[in-house]
Amino acid sequence: MYKKRNFIKIVSLSFFSLLLAPYKFAFSEIKKIINKNLTKKQKEIMFNEGTERAFTSKLLNEKRKGFYLCANCGAKLFSSEAKFDSGTGWPSFSEALPGAFKTKIDYSFGMKRIEYHCANCGAHHGHVFLDGPTATGKRFCNNGLCLLFVPET
Numbered sequence: 460m461y462k463k464r465n466f467i468k469i470v471s472l473s474f475f476s477l478l479l480a481p482y483k484f485a486f487s488e489i490k491k492i493i494n495k496n497l498t499k500k501q502k503e504i505m506f507n508e509g510t511e512r513a514f515t516s517k518l519l520n521e522k523r524k525g526f527y528l529c530a531n532c533g534a535k536l537f538s539s540e541a542k543f544d545s546g547t548g549w550p551s552f553s554e555a556l557p558g559a560f561k562t563k564i565d566y567s568f569g570m571k572r573i574e575y576h577c578a579n580c581g582a583h584h585g586h587v588f589l590d591g592p593t594a595t596g597k598r599f600c601n602n603g604l605c606l607l608f609v610p611e612t
């Protein structure tokens with residue numbers, strides 16, 4: 460009797476996980492290319508977790524007031540207020556706008572890093588480190604190619 464009940468439990472559990480599988484897939488893989496004009500390099504960074512070469516971003520020296528948007532979907536990600544010069548060679552920010560990103564732990568290259576994705580389109584943007592120089596303690600290290608700067612008018 461006991462064994463039979465256990466068997467039913469296992470069968471119903473696997474039935475449930477089968478039922479949930481497509482939803483799990485849909486929610487974890489919402490990455491989608493919205494901007495059809497993305498370059499090959501941009502796609503490689505945003506959808507294949509690539510990284511641009513350090514000190515190549517035109518945004519490194521951008522000091523105007525404005526907002527940084529996702530180059531794929533146009534979501535507002537950072538305010539210029541949060542930008543600072545980290546000396547790392549990538550545009551750096553002390554905080555993101557509320558709800559802009561989702562994070563996940565990245566174990567590639569033998570390191571444990573926190574990777575972040577645009578909450579709207581799922582595109583990879585960079586990594587956040589906990590050694591920031593300002594009160595937030597955070598340093599968002601963002602690939603410049605994933606950002607679109609819109610100056611305040």
Ligand SMILES: [Zn+2]
Binds near residue numbers: 534
């Ligand atoms: Zn996006």
